[in-house]
Amino acid sequence: MAKTAFHIPLAYQNRMFGYYLGQIEQQRRLLQHVRQSLPENLAKHVCHCLASNNTLLVYTDSAIWASQLRFYNQTLLAAMVSAAAPPSPAVQKVNIKVMTETTGATSQQGGKKPHVNIPSADTIDLMQKQSASISDPTLQQALQRLNATLKKRAERS
Structure with a gap:
């Protein structure tokens, strides 16, 4: 050979x-x-x-x-x-x-949504009640919007 x-x-x-x-x-x-x-x-x-x-x-x-x-x-x-x-x-x-360590590609989600930790329904309700007692109207409105968003996300998951 x-x-x-x-x-x-x-x-x-x-x-x-x-x-x-x-x-x-x-x-x-x-x-x-x-x-x-x-x-x-x-x-x-x-x-x-x-x-x-x-x-x-x-x-x-x-x-x-x-x-x-x-x-x-x-x-x-x-x-x-x-x-x-x-x-x-x-x-x-x-x-x-x-750069990501595994692939070397720059860090972009590429269509994947990041994992988000949503509080429990009880925690969201408690936050809603607490936000009603805030005296600053801007802060109160921001917390209420946050609670509304958390409720929507909790319903979806």
Whole structure:
């Protein structure tokens, strides 16, 4: 039986493959530079970075860290100006995005409704009675609207 040779895909002269490898390397360097400009506890939650047009896209692993990273927008912009990578001087704004851990996709519900905990009927009735004793009319009206919404949702489920 004759052995067949298996050629590694990288051995072929393919311009598109080389282009993608270059893009991956550029994003890796950008990620490294962004992580160096942040405090260590925040840097480890930055998953990916991408410079697109005049925007630096920073992907993180949770909404909590995304809210913390938003405080560092100016720091990230300053880091991009001082970076030696070609796309960095054009960066004028930072966009923070959250990625889900399982799929790597950005967090959007995709048609699914989030799970909502609806209080029991007794709790809703108690809230309705308590809202009648509130002296502030704006707060009382808001609580009554909340109770009406909770009753409708409780009836549907």
